[in-house]
Amino acid sequence: MTQISMTVNGKAVSANVEDRTLLVTFIREHLGLTGTHVGCETSQCGACTVHVDGAAMKSCSMLALMAEGASITTIEGLAPGDDQLHPVQEAFREHHGLQCGFCTPGMIMAATDMIRRYEGKLDEDTIREQLEGNLCRCTGYHNIVKAIAAASETMAASGASDPTSA
């Protein structure tokens, strides 16, 4: 067992974990933040996507210890408050960007990351190419792409250039 400390959704956390503990296991089972999903377990589906020091990563493909000292944002930490959605979450609701919802946390974490990197300048082709690492078996992606494009525009217009800073 090794002592681990990091910041998750703005809160300092620490625990004793086995070295082989995956980051996603730490997030879900030690911290009880079950919004981050485990889909394929083979690092293809992207349902486990979280932000590590501001960049989207697959939390099933890294050890918790690799994130020692890092700042993590999960889907639970994205909205500014309990009664308010993040603009990307709002856009997914508005544009019906989900059906079963399993891939949605990963989709939204990947979407906020790409909006940050492209500073809101996203066209449809770029969004589709950037979603390469996130699988959805329900929607056929059309409404997800629409939702991301809309959120990107809204956020660029409101000057929310860094959606992960919250």
Added chain:
Amino acid sequence: MYDVSYHRARTVPDALETRSQGDDPTYVAGGQTLIPTMKARLAAPSELIDVSKIEDLIGVCEEGSQVIVGASTTHAAVNSSELLSRRIPSLSALAGQIGDPMVRHRGTMGGSVANNDPSADYPAAVMALGATVRTDRREISADEFFVDLFETALEEDELITAIAYPVPKRATYAKFPNPASRYAMVGVMVAELEDGLVRVAVTGAGSSGVFRWTDAETALSETMDASALKELSVDADDMLEDLHGSADYRAHLVAVMTRRALQSLLAG
């Protein structure tokens, strides 16, 4: 995943020292291949020595007529490097085609090159640009580095520290990605080096991993034009064959992708 103990190395000597004390240790950087492999219990090192945070191994800099990329530089950092996009744009563009954004945020150049996956993208660039692999103890030329599938000239505990790329006159990479995995079914880099020589390196296709298509190199060194490639083909007996494509298909794709790489090279 089997039990493993994890060590984060601060420096190269620290990594080597920790490794020398391990039972069955291995280096890890981004872990985008190794961690999934360990989860599938296809690899079971007893110690992981994380070299991804060693500052000396991170970053891109210029050294005379070469660009040096630290081994622990991520694909995302290579892709967004201003220096590389100016000096070797084919390399930064190649990095943007690896895996997906999340994989590119973690995966590193050194990790990919050390793993020598026959379908990885970087080996084509290392080979075509005639790069040199720098390790904790020596320098290895690209032609000597890649030995066979998942096999390199690295010694058991040898650690890649950087890769030095001579800046070419021009180069382009053309990739036919596997539609599911995004690994290269065939990826070809055509490079015209500073001394006028043309190098053509092919990844994804060869049954021994990355290889130089020397017939194409000779033809293009004489005539830098698509007509030079017309009568050329690679032998299907030397190609990989798996559920994604037959050897004949891959041999055909090698010629197609070489032509495409050349076309975009000539189009500037």
